[in-house]
Amino acid sequence: MQSFTFDQPASRVIFGVDAFDRLADEVRRLGAKRALVLSTPEQLKDAEEAARRLGDLAAGIYPRAVMHVPIETAREARETARRLDADCCVAIGGGSTIGLGKAIALESGLAIIAVPTTYAGSEMTPIYGLTEDGIKKTGRDRKVLPKTVIYDPALTLTLPARIAGPSGMNAIAHCVEGLYAMDGNPIISLFAAEGIRALARSLPIVVASPGDLDARAEALYGAWLAGTVLGAVSIGIHHKLCHTLGGTFNLPHAEVHTVILPHAVEFNSKAAPEAMRITAEALGAESAARGLFDLAVRIGAPVALKDIGMPLDGLERAAELSTQNPYANPRPVEYAGVLELLRNAYEGRRPA
Ligand code: NAD
Numbered sequence: 586m587q588s589f590t591f592d593q594p595a596s597r598v599i600f601g602v603d604a605f606d607r608l609a610d611e612v613r614r615l616g617a618k619r620a621l622v623l624s625t626p627e628q629l630k631d632a633e634e635a636a637r638r639l640g641d642l643a644a645g646i647y648p649r650a651v652m653h654v655p656i657e658t659a660r661e662a663r664e665t666a667r668r669l670d671a672d673c674c675v676a677i678g679g680g681s682t683i684g685l686g687k688a689i690a691l692e693s694g695l696a697i698i699a700v701p702t703t704y705a706g707s708e709m710t711p712i713y714g715l716t717e718d719g720i721k722k723t724g725r726d727r728k729v730l731p732k733t734v735i736y737d738p739a740l741t742l743t744l745p746a747r748i749a750g751p752s753g754m755n756a757i758a759h760c761v762e763g764l765y766a767m768d769g770n771p772i773i774s775l776f777a778a779e780g781i782r783a784l785a786r787s788l789p790i791v792v793a794s795p796g797d798l799d800a801r802a803e804a805l806y807g808a809w810l811a812g813t814v815l816g817a818v819s820i821g822i823h824h825k826l827c828h829t830l831g832g833t834f835n836l837p838h839a840e841v842h843t844v845i846l847p848h849a850v851e852f853n854s855k856a857a858p859e860a861m862r863i864t865a866e867a868l869g870a871e872s873a874a875r876g877l878f879d880l881a882v883r884i885g886a887p888v889a890l891k892d893i894g895m896p897l898d899g900l901e902r903a904a905e906l907s908t909q910n911p912y913a914n915p916r917p918v919e920y921a922g923v924l925e926l927l928r929n930a931y932e933g934r935r936p937a
Pocket of ligand 1: 625626627628651652653654679680682684702703704705707708710711712713714740742743744745752815838839
């Protein structure tokens with residue numbers, strides 16, 4: 586067996602239908618008395634429900650989280666936390682809302698209680714991002730890792746299929762890259778394989794029968810495992826491409842992950858055969874790349890960059906940008922191979 590370091594920053598996790606009922610107890614458990622509740626404008630109702638459950642423990646609501654944490658939003662939210670004398674943040678929502686909580690924690694050290702309602706996985710990572718002048722900078726700091734995570738599948742019942750599908754594929758991408766990460770380890774590989782299995786099993790049901798609470802729970806469980814993988818090991822060509830495409834061409838986050846994943850996996854397939862074998866087995870498919878493509882089709886998620894706003898004349902620039910300072914990856918990342926990958930993804934070709 587390979588030698589490895591397992592250095593997993595731990596959060597306390599409360600998982601299950603009605604786990605949301607424990608919110609006030611969990612705030613008290615941290616010794617906090619004035620929680621600032623964060624959400625997107627679309628999830629104001631969830632934030633209001635959180636504040637209602639918190640009663641006197643709620644200091645206020647900041648419902649203006651948006652994708653990629655613009656620095657102006659982070660400043661306004663930090664100022665709100667100061668003005669209200671908040672001593673913790675309750676972030677209820679997806680990666681955008683939890684990302685805003687991290688921006689506050691980075692500066693102030695306030696504890697975050699995350700209540701994730703998508704499958705993005707940010708709640709399990711010490712990774713933060715801030716966007717200034719159109720450029721997103723990311724970093725790692727254990728200060729931003731939520732102290733407590735409340736996973737309540739009932740809160741995901743409202744997640745529409747068009748968001749749930751790509752969000753689940755985003756989570757699978759964390760798992761797949763964890764399997765071939767240069768600093769991977771056998772424990773994280775167990776999380777990754779189980780995460781792929783849980784998500785591949787549940788996502789088609791979530792999309793076809795949105796009210797199926799068991800499937801929602803299994804998908805959220807898979808997302809938890811996937812977030813843990815993302816937080817523990819490094820990422821490769823797939824995430825690099827998604828960050829480049831999202832940042833430079835302003836493409837939607839989870840959809841880019843969905844489209845790129847089968848092609849990034851195909852790109853790495855010969856260089857990481859064991860990761861491919863585990864992925865294919867967890868998907869119940871004969872090939873990892875085709876299995877991921879077919880899963881995306883089955884759940885009605887996008888499979889072509891041209892369908893999610895990518896300009897054809899941007900492919901070469903994207904290939905250039907993503908081969909500059911590449912992340913560690915099993916196969917060397919060179920321009921010609923990446924351009925071919927992007928062309929296949931642009932057209933939405935099923936991997937050969
Ligand atoms: P999101 O948080 O932007 O949510 C998408 C939309 O879905 C929002 O309008 C949100 O309010 C809505 N929504 C969320 N849950 C809902 C529910 N249950 N019912 C109805 N609507 C709901 O999307 P996301 O994909 O979760 O997060 C994307 C962002 O997170 C990106 O900025 C990405 O870079 C970041 N991210 C960060 C990490 C990390 O480790 N730091 C990990 C993954 C993603």
